[in-house]
Amino acid sequence: MAIRTSAAARAAALSLGLLLAPPLAATVVGSLVSPAGAEPAAPTSEQSAALKTYDNALKNFVSILRQRRAQIDAGQPLPNLPGQAIYLARVEMMSAYKDLTDALPSRIGRSSRLGIPPAYFDADNEPLLDEYRKLFDLMEAPPAGAQTSDTPFKDVVDLATVIARAKGLDATGAATAGRISLGLFFAETNGKQNAGNARSNTYKGSLQTGPSEDRNGQKKWAAIKGSIAALDPALSRRDDREEARAGNLDHRFNHWTAVRDALMNAHADVFPQVPAIAKALPDPIDQMKLFELIQIIPSPTKAALKSGNLVGYRISDPRIMGYLRNNSVFAFGRADRAKSSATFREILDAMWLFNAKFEQALAKLSELKAGKPG
Known part of the structure; x- marks a missing residue:
C-alpha cells in the first residue's frame, strides 16, 4: 500500500532540496588563524582530504534522503530494508565530520538541539536529521491490523x-x-x-x-x-x-x-x-x-x-x-x-x-x- 505524506512532509522535502547546497560552514575550510592581522594558514593535505571526504558524505546523505522521499511521495515500492542505506549514509556523514573536526578543531561549531556533541555534527544540518526521522517514521509505520493502546x-x-x-x-x-x-x-x-x-x-x-x-x-x-x-x-x-x-x-x-x-x-x-x-x-x-x-x-x-x-x-x-x-x-x-x-x-x-x-x-x-x- 502506498505511503502518503502530509503537506508538512512535502514542505520538509522542499527544504531538503534547498539543503543540496551545503551550508556556508560546510564549504569553507576553517581557518588556521595566525597572529592578529595575518593571513589564514593554508590547510594541510590531511585537512583538505578530510574536508573533501565530509563534503562527499554530506552530499550522499542528502541524495539518499531525497531519493527515498521521492519514492515514498510517488507511492513507489521501496527496496528491502529501506532504512539501511539512509542509516549508513548518516553514519558516514557524522563519521566524516568527526574526522574533519579531529583534523581541524576550529570546525567544531555550536551545539545542536538534537544533543549530538558538536565535534560529531554540524548543527546547521539539523533539518537533514529531522527529515531522516520523518522518513523512518513513515517506513516503520505499524502494519494494518496492529492493535494499539490508548495508554x-x-x-x-x-x-x-x-x-x-x-x-x-x-x-x-x-x-x-x-x-x-x-x-x-x-x-x-x-x-x-x-x-x-x-x-x-x-x-x-x-x-x-x-x-x-x-x-x-x-x-x-x-x-x-x-x-x-x-x-x-x-x-x-x-x-x-x-x-x-x-x-x-x-x-x-x-x-x-x-x-x-x-x-x-x-x-x-x-x-x-x-x-x-x-x-x-x-x-x-x-x-x-x-x-x-x-x-x-x-x-x-x-x-x-x-x-x-x-x-x-x-x-x-x-x-x-x-x-x-x-x-x-x-x-x-x-x-x-x-x-x-x-x-x-x-x-x-x-x-x-x-x-x-x-x-x-x-x-x-x-x-x-x-x-x-x-
Missing part, C-alpha cells in the same frame, strides 16, 4: 512495575524498573507503539523483538501469571482481554502483549538486580542505557553485572564491538571505530545518541505521575 506509556510502566514486584522487588525498586522500561520504549521506537523496522526483517513491535524472543516471553509470562493476578487483579484482567483481542495476531503487533513479552524475555530476570544497579549507576539515564545494552549485547551485559565491577568490566570481543557500532556506539569517525575494547563506563558514555530519547522518557514519566493521560 501506551502507562502500559509499559504498569507492566514493568508488576513484573518487578512478582520478581521480589519492593515498591521503590519496582518503580525504578518501570522508569527504566519506559526508557526502553523510547530507545527502541521513539515511543511509537507497534512499530516496524526499516533496518531489519526480524525485530518488530513496541520493544522490537524477534519471533523467538516473543514466544519465550509468552512462556515466561505464563509461568508467573498466577503471581501477577494476586498482586494486581485489575492488570491481570486487562491482560486476559488483550490476549483475547490478539487472538492469532502476531503478539508483537498488540502493544500490550508486545511489551509484556519483551520485558519477560530479556529484562524480568534482571529486575531483581535493579537496587544494586541503581547504587552502581545513580544516574537514571545510565540505568536506562544499561538495560538498552541488554537489548543490544545481552550476554556481555549480564556478565558485567555478575562481575562485581560493572563500570570497569571490559569488552574486547571484535564481534561484540561490531554489535555496538551497528547501534551507533563507537560508530563515528576513525578514532572511535579504531577502539578494539571498552569498559562499560566508556560504553555508557559513548551512548550519547540515546540521551535525548531517555530524557523524553523521563519527561513522559513526570506527566504520568502528574495524572496526564498516556
Whole structure:
C-alpha cells in the first residue's frame, strides 16, 4: 500500500532540496588563524582530504534522503530494508565530520538541539536529521491490523512495575524498573507503539523483538501469571482481554502483549538486580542505557553485572564491538571505530545518541505521575 505524506512532509522535502547546497560552514575550510592581522594558514593535505571526504558524505546523505522521499511521495515500492542505506549514509556523514573536526578543531561549531556533541555534527544540518526521522517514521509505520493502546506509556510502566514486584522487588525498586522500561520504549521506537523496522526483517513491535524472543516471553509470562493476578487483579484482567483481542495476531503487533513479552524475555530476570544497579549507576539515564545494552549485547551485559565491577568490566570481543557500532556506539569517525575494547563506563558514555530519547522518557514519566493521560 502506498505511503502518503502530509503537506508538512512535502514542505520538509522542499527544504531538503534547498539543503543540496551545503551550508556556508560546510564549504569553507576553517581557518588556521595566525597572529592578529595575518593571513589564514593554508590547510594541510590531511585537512583538505578530510574536508573533501565530509563534503562527499554530506552530499550522499542528502541524495539518499531525497531519493527515498521521492519514492515514498510517488507511492513507489521501496527496496528491502529501506532504512539501511539512509542509516549508513548518516553514519558516514557524522563519521566524516568527526574526522574533519579531529583534523581541524576550529570546525567544531555550536551545539545542536538534537544533543549530538558538536565535534560529531554540524548543527546547521539539523533539518537533514529531522527529515531522516520523518522518513523512518513513515517506513516503520505499524502494519494494518496492529492493535494499539490508548495508554501506551502507562502500559509499559504498569507492566514493568508488576513484573518487578512478582520478581521480589519492593515498591521503590519496582518503580525504578518501570522508569527504566519506559526508557526502553523510547530507545527502541521513539515511543511509537507497534512499530516496524526499516533496518531489519526480524525485530518488530513496541520493544522490537524477534519471533523467538516473543514466544519465550509468552512462556515466561505464563509461568508467573498466577503471581501477577494476586498482586494486581485489575492488570491481570486487562491482560486476559488483550490476549483475547490478539487472538492469532502476531503478539508483537498488540502493544500490550508486545511489551509484556519483551520485558519477560530479556529484562524480568534482571529486575531483581535493579537496587544494586541503581547504587552502581545513580544516574537514571545510565540505568536506562544499561538495560538498552541488554537489548543490544545481552550476554556481555549480564556478565558485567555478575562481575562485581560493572563500570570497569571490559569488552574486547571484535564481534561484540561490531554489535555496538551497528547501534551507533563507537560508530563515528576513525578514532572511535579504531577502539578494539571498552569498559562499560566508556560504553555508557559513548551512548550519547540515546540521551535525548531517555530524557523524553523521563519527561513522559513526570506527566504520568502528574495524572496526564498516556
